[in-house]
Amino acid sequence: TLHPISNPTPKPTPSPTFTPRPTFAVGTEDIDISGTILISGIFHEQAQANEIVFRKAIADVSAVYVESVLVTLESTAPADSSVSIFIGYIVTTTSPEQAAAVVSALTDLTFAKMEAAISTAAEDSGVLAIFSGVIVL
Numbered sequence: 349t350l351h352p353i354s355n356p357t358p359k360p361t362p363s364p365t366f367t368p369r370p371t372f373a374v375g376t377e378d379i380d381i382s383g384t385i386l387i388s389g390i391f392h393e394q395a396q397a398n399e400i401v402f403r404k405a406i407a408d409v410s411a412v413y414v415e416s417v418l419v420t421l422e423s424t425a426p427a428d429s430s431v432s433i434f435i436g437y438i439v440t441t442t443s444p445e446q447a448a449a450v451v452s453a454l455t456d457l458t459f460a461k462m463e464a465a466i467s468t469a470a471e472d473s474g475v476l477a478i479f480s481g482v483i484v485l
Contacts, residue, residue, distance in 0.1 A: 389481035404469035
């Protein structure tokens, strides 16, 4: 799924599940927005070795610095097989306004825009060939 959620499941679910519109808590600390993206067309170990590509892509579509994005990759298949991979992400923001802008950007994100962001980030990282078959599900 492309849309961020406020409380992700501890492990990826086998099929997409409905999640409500993302929310965030307002306080004196940083505000985290989390969600998942499901991709295929790349080996898990290749994706894991190049996780910076996903951080850059999510930062780009969220309009934040790459240092503000954390990702985790999970798959139910062996690392050397090309399967669907769940990319969990957390975007850390420093104000309610920035958090609202990130939530809006991620909520409005399309598969095509995310695929383009991944391709651009892969090209910028010099690994476009590895990511050429990646599709967002």
